[in-house]
Amino acid sequence: MIEQxxxxxLSEQVQHMMEWLASYGRDEGGGVTRLLYDPAxxxxxxxxxxxxxxxGLTARYDDVGNLFGRMDGRDPQAKxxxxxxxxxxxxxxxxxxxxxxxxxxxxxAEHLLTQYGPxxxxxxxxxLCEEEGSRFPLTYWGSGNITGTKExxxxxxxxxxxGVPFEEAMREAGxxxxxxxxxxxxxxxxxxxxxxxxxxxxxxxxxxxxxxxHIVGQRRYEITVYGESNHAGTTPMRWRHDxxxxxxxxxxxxMHRAKGDPDGLVATVGRMEVKPNVGNVIAREVTxxxxxxxxxxxxxxxxxxxxxREFEVIxxxxxxxxxxxxxxxxxxxxxxxxxxxxxxxxxxREGISYRTMTxxxxxxxxxxGTFCPTALLFVPSRGGISHSPAEFTExxxxxxxxxxxxxxxxxxxx
Amino acid sequence: MIEQxxxxxLSEQVQHMMEWLASYGRDEGGGVTRLLYDPAxxxxxxxxxxxxxxxGLTARYDDVGNLFGRMDGRDPQAKxxxxxxxxxxxxxxxxxxxxxxxxxxxxxAEHLLTQYGPxxxxxxxxxLCEEEGSRFPLTYWGSGNITGTKExxxxxxxxxxxGVPFEEAMREAGxxxxxxxxxxxxxxxxxxxxxxxxxxxxxxxxxxxxxxxHIVGQRRYEITVYGESNHAGTTPMRWRHDxxxxxxxxxxxxMHRAKGDPDGLVATVGRMEVKPNVGNVIAREVTxxxxxxxxxxxxxxxxxxxxxREFEVIxxxxxxxxxxxxxxxxxxxxxxxxxxxxxxxxxxREGISYRTMTxxxxxxxxxxGTFCPTALLFVPSRGGISHSPAEFTExxxxxxxxxxxxxxxxxxxx
Numbered sequence: 064m065i066e067q068x069x070x071x072x073l074s075e076q077v078q079h080m081m082e083w084l085a086s087y088g089r090d091e092g093g094g095v096t097r098l099l100y101d102p103a104x105x106x107x108x109x110x111x112x113x114x115x116x117x118x119g120l121t122a123r124y125d126d127v128g129n130l131f132g133r134m135d136g137r138d139p140q141a142k143x144x145x146x147x148x149x150x151x152x153x154x155x156x157x158x159x160x161x162x163x164x165x166x167x168x169x170x171x172a173e174h175l176l177t178q179y180g181p182x183x184x185x186x187x188x189x190x191l192c193e194e195e196g197s198r199f200p201l202t203y204w205g206s207g208n209i210t211g212t213k214e215x216x217x218x219x220x221x222x223x224x225x226g227v228p229f230e231e232a233m234r235e236a237g238x239x240x241x242x243x244x245x246x247x248x249x250x251x252x253x254x255x256x257x258x259x260x261x262x263x264x265x266x267x268x269x270x271x272x273x274x275x276x277h278i279v280g281q282r283r284y285e286i287t288v289y290g291e292s293n294h295a296g297t298t299p300m301r302w303r304h305d306x307x308x309x310x311x312x313x314x315x316x317x318m319h320r321a322k323g324d325p326d327g328l329v330a331t332v333g334r335m336e337v338k339p340n341v342g343n344v345i346a347r348e349v350t351x352x353x354x355x356x357x358x359x360x361x362x363x364x365x366x367x368x369x370x371x372r373e374f375e376v377i378x379x380x381x382x383x384x385x386x387x388x389x390x391x392x393x394x395x396x397x398x399x400x401x402x403x404x405x406x407x408x409x410x411x412r413e414g415i416s417y418r419t420m421t422x423x424x425x426x427x428x429x430x431x432g433t434f435c436p437t438a439l440l441f442v443p444s445r446g447g448i449s450h451s452p453a454e455f456t457e458x459x460x461x462x463x464x465x466x467x468x469x470x471x472x473x474x475x476x477x
Numbered sequence: 478m479i480e481q482x483x484x485x486x487l488s489e490q491v492q493h494m495m496e497w498l499a500s501y502g503r504d505e506g507g508g509v510t511r512l513l514y515d516p517a518x519x520x521x522x523x524x525x526x527x528x529x530x531x532x533g534l535t536a537r538y539d540d541v542g543n544l545f546g547r548m549d550g551r552d553p554q555a556k557x558x559x560x561x562x563x564x565x566x567x568x569x570x571x572x573x574x575x576x577x578x579x580x581x582x583x584x585x586a587e588h589l590l591t592q593y594g595p596x597x598x599x600x601x602x603x604x605l606c607e608e609e610g611s612r613f614p615l616t617y618w619g620s621g622n623i624t625g626t627k628e629x630x631x632x633x634x635x636x637x638x639x640g641v642p643f644e645e646a647m648r649e650a651g652x653x654x655x656x657x658x659x660x661x662x663x664x665x666x667x668x669x670x671x672x673x674x675x676x677x678x679x680x681x682x683x684x685x686x687x688x689x690x691h692i693v694g695q696r697r698y699e700i701t702v703y704g705e706s707n708h709a710g711t712t713p714m715r716w717r718h719d720x721x722x723x724x725x726x727x728x729x730x731x732m733h734r735a736k737g738d739p740d741g742l743v744a745t746v747g748r749m750e751v752k753p754n755v756g757n758v759i760a761r762e763v764t765x766x767x768x769x770x771x772x773x774x775x776x777x778x779x780x781x782x783x784x785x786r787e788f789e790v791i792x793x794x795x796x797x798x799x800x801x802x803x804x805x806x807x808x809x810x811x812x813x814x815x816x817x818x819x820x821x822x823x824x825x826r827e828g829i830s831y832r833t834m835t836x837x838x839x840x841x842x843x844x845x846g847t848f849c850p851t852a853l854l855f856v857p858s859r860g861g862i863s864h865s866p867a868e869f870t871e872x873x874x875x876x877x878x879x880x881x882x883x884x885x886x887x888x889x890x891x
Contacts, residue, residue: 085648175577262711279710283756293861295745295768296693296837297676298528307746308732314725331709332721335749336755342697342748342766356711425709447707 065473066178067466077461080166080278084111088411092154094452095162098198098223100128100236107150111165113191118173121186125246127208127215127237128192132169134176136185136476142252144182144476146171146190146468149427155196157454163442163461164257165190166277171468175477177458182476184252194427197231198223206430209247215239215374254431255438256472257464259456261424263447271463272417274406277358278429279421280395282367284353286374288313290383291349292339305335307346309381314351316377317370322356328366329423334355358395358421396429399436402471406438409470415463424449440467479887481880487584494580496515498525499572508569509576512612514542514638514650521564525579525604532587535560535601539660540802542606542621542652546583547588550599550890556666558596558890560585560882561603563619563841567611571868574849577856577875578671579604585882589891596890600667603630608841612637612646620844622660629653667816668845669852669885671878673870677837677861685877686831687855688820691772693835694809696781698767700788702727706753706761721751721760723795728765730791731784737768742771742780743837772809772835810843813850816885820852823884829877838863854881 068076087110087301088103089306090096097103108130115122115132122132130150133143148164168188175182191205200219207213261265265273290306303439314332321330334352357363369389380383403419410417420441422428428439443456483492501524502517510518518590522544529536529546536546544564547557562578582602589596605619613635621627632643647653647861674680679687688819704720728746735744748766771777792799824831834855836842842853856878859869 101632166817179676260711260780262710263716264711264713267716271880281710294675294838294863295747296695296743296770296839297674297678298743298837299678299741300732300738300743302681305732305745307728307749311725311728311732311746314721315729318714318725320717324714329712329714331757331759332759333709333751333758335721335751337749339749340748341609343745343768344747345745346747354757356710371795417684423712424708425710447712449708 064281067270067469068471071463073465074458074462076170077465078458080170081158081162084162084166086148088152088203090155092155092452095152095158096154097150097152098154098157099151099193099204100232101198104151105236110191111150114169115188118169119176120172124238124243125208126238126241126243127204127233127246128236129205129209129246130190132172132188134172134182134186136182138183141184142250142474143185143187144252145189145256146173146255146472147186147191148256148258149191151193151195151197151209153195153450155452156450157452159454159456160261160449161194163259167257167465167468170230170465171472174469175472179473179477184476186472186476191427199229203427203430206343206427208247210430210434211247212430216451223248227320251435252437253438253475254397255320255426255468256426256428257440257442257451257468258426259444259454260441261449264420264441265441266445266447268418270416270418271443271460272410273420274403274417274466275398275441276398276403276419277398277421278288278426278432278439279356279358279423279426280360280363281354281356281391282363282389283391285295285350285388286353286432287348287350287386288378288383290347290381290388291345293345295343295345298345303345304382305345306349306383309378309383310349310351312377315371320370321367322365322418323380326357326362330355330366356423393425396432398428398432398439402436402438405474406440406471408466409467409474411467415467440464479884481883482588483523484876487879488872488876491580491879492872494535494584495576495875498576498580498853502566503607504569506569506866507886509572510568510570511563511564511566512568512890513607513618514646515612519566519650523605525564525822526596528583529602532583533590535585537679540623540652540654540655540657541618541647541660542650543619543623543660544604546602548596550588550596551806552597552648552811555598556664557599557601557884558666558669560601560669560886561605562670562672563609565609565611567609567864569866570864571866573673573870574675574863575608577673577870581671581879581882583686584879585886589881589886592812593887593891594731598890600886604798605841607890613643617841617844620841623662624844624848626835626844627659659669665849667850667852668815668842668888670840670842671854671856671882672806672840673858673863673868674855675858675863677856678834679855679862680859682829682832684832684876685832685857686824686829686881688831688857689812689836689853690816690817690833691835692810692840692846692853693770693772693837694774694777695768695770695805695807695839696777696803699764699802699804700767700877701762701764701800702792702797704761705759705796707759709759717759718796719759720763720797721794723797724765725774726791727788730787733857734784738780739778742769742776744769744780770837774808807839810846812842812846812853816852819888820885821883823888825882827880829853830883836852854878
């Protein structure tokens with residue numbers, strides 16, 4: 064069994080460092096707001112770079128702003144064991160989402176270096192520049208550049224909602240100028256991400272750690288029902304082509320279908336826009352979102368096909384019509400089986416309760432997952448709450464996650 | 478049989494005068510926008526006042542801006558036969574709603590005066606200042622002041638959506654200063670309103686005139702479903718308290734209930750607001766409008782009671798809660814039976830097709846209806862369209878309406 068830090072000291076250190084990182088971007092609502100390339104983001108990355116140097120890692124950026132803290136390996140041929148998460152947040156987010164994976168990696172690296180000296184394989188702690196898509200309409204800018212799925216050309220026309228061009232924001236933060244190495248990596252051995260669950264499964268089941276088998280595939284649609292506006296008082300029910308009535312029937316039918324699925328498929332209609340959206344006018348147009356997720360892409364496809372066949376029947380009954388716009392179709396990504404196995408062994412040995420589970424949320428691990436062996440590990444989120452100042456994970460759970468990471472990195476790199 | 482104007486001349490006159498009135502407030506979208514006390518409204522009332530004088534009526538305003546054109550009666554004791562409609566429009570409205578009732582009254586009055594001289598009872602043509610509620614959040618300001626259901630005190634705190642106080646707008650238009658007589662009337666014999674149907678019943682059934690028996694009662698609610706926001710990916714279906722799913726089931730159930738009603742009750746959900754209204758977040762709050770109308774107030778009450786009992790069951794199944802806010806509860810108003818009878822006799826005699834019907838829309842006639850004997854008469858609306866630049870009534874139908882009004886005024890006042 065490897066040497067672990069003293070529980071009380073570790074618990075204190077994790078909490079202290081979580082607060083420390085949250086101080087960069089603390090907003091008026093009591094949350095944390097660090098948006099890609101904004102001043103809070105810049106100061107957080109600078110503070111993390113200093114911290115890396117302080118604990119004996121060599122800090123460097125890549126040219127899009129990902130920050131790495133490297134511990135060289137004794138084997139000059141060995142590829143890099145990479146661990147971390149994203150430093151950006153949603154607007155008014157919490158202090159755990161993303162940040163926890165970085166802090167845990169820093170503490171684990173410091174402990175291993177202090178206790179065991181340089182590893183066999185190099186270990187790098189990464190603070191990924193962007194995952195949330197909160198400032199610019201793109202996501203996974205950090206992991207996407209490292210793995211080659213995102214390129215500079217893709218952001219040429221992208222602006223934030225104040226109209227600031229992506230390129231300009233990047234240059235003002237000191238990136239995209241060729242002063243740092245290009246982000247694409249070909250030297251990664253594996254990627255390990257520790258993250259809060261952002262769901263209630265672990266909490267409700269009383270488990271401490273979730274070992275993720277798949278990050279679910281997801282499809283997102285914007286569905287518009289076209290009916291006919293008419294006067295609410297003078298149009299008999301039988302003559303109506305009511306887009307709202309049609310949409311309500313569709314949503315109710317769809318949600319019942321999802322609720323009846325035995326394999327945990329989830330479907331959500333979270334957004335609706337009605338035109339003209341006036342109480343005494345029959346709606347002529349209703350647009351609603353549809354978000355469907357499952358670990359089997361085939362299952363998602365079948366679900367949508369069947370639901371849409373039912374939609375056609377409903378629309379025909381109302382004399383309305385439908386237009387579907389599919390704007391996201393992300394395949395399910397499996398996490399590395401050997402890494403899942405290694406994590407499970409550590410957890411079993413330490414007597415820490417855990418379960419294998421899917422991740423219903425997207426993570427940088429899904430980008431790394433098709434590029435190199437990847438592990439995604441969850442700690443519980445109280446009430447399943449995330450993207451909110453109310454985000455919270457118990458200190459004991461934070462501590463267990465760090466211990467697991469220490470153990471896993473030791474197995475992989477020493 | 479009384480003398481009627483030559484058909485071709487009458488048809489031309491009606492169309493000409495409809496265009497003339499529509500020229501006051503013609504907007505960029507090709508519609509008509511005359512909002513209470515705005516410049517277009519002021520110029521329309523001034524033009525109508527001149528027209529009244531031109532055709533031999535005595536024009537005067539009351540202190541809230543209703544405009545009357547009076548033809549004195551030979552009997553000094555006789556009460557006034559009042560006819561007309563409202564001069565204000567919705568934003569981007571058509572040229573028929575309200576305006577047609579004023580133009581028809583002017584033409585009828587001119588014809589009667591020319592052909593038969595002064596009547597026994599005084600006839601007044603009225604251009605009511607406000608009905609639509611398009612500028613300020615209040616309706617029936619014109620008829621309400623004449624009948625005493627609206628008072629100055631009620632608008633003390635009312636502002637338009639630019640923040641202009643009602644009182645200020647009124648004074649700037651030259652009203653509310655005590656320069657004109659107070660609006661409340663105690664000398665009305667009856668009120669006759671000619672109006673476009675704003676529905677498709679007459680057109681679909683090939684009838685020329687609708688004789689209104691009741692203006693329907695209506696209840697309006699704002700209904701809010703409170704659920705729980707959660708992550709669309711990480712929250713299993715069985716743990717959700719989805720305000721959108723709940724609302725969709727409620728709306729579908731309610732609309733089916735209305736559709737199955739054998740007595741022509743109409744129910745409409747035209748507006749919906751979702752919070753947070755984000756595609757990948759389960760809705761925590763959905764507010765939707767409910768508009769229910771029928772000529773029987775009891776029937777409306779029973780319909781709402783039964784629908785809301787069903788809502789409670791649906792909410793309980795979802796673990797969500799509901800708050801109802803009833804903000805309108807207007808009783809059904811019957812039109813005067815003798816006036817309906819008189820109109821029907823004229824129509825039968827002239828061989829003009831007609832039907833008795835309810836009005837699903839509100840009209841100034843519902844305010845007059847509980848104050849003095851009132852008749853509301855409809856001409857067809859093409860496609861049932863109103864409150865739109867596409868509002869249209871065939872010239873033959875406009876002409877038939879004016880002829881009916883001439884005949885009816887003759888019967889009532891000569």
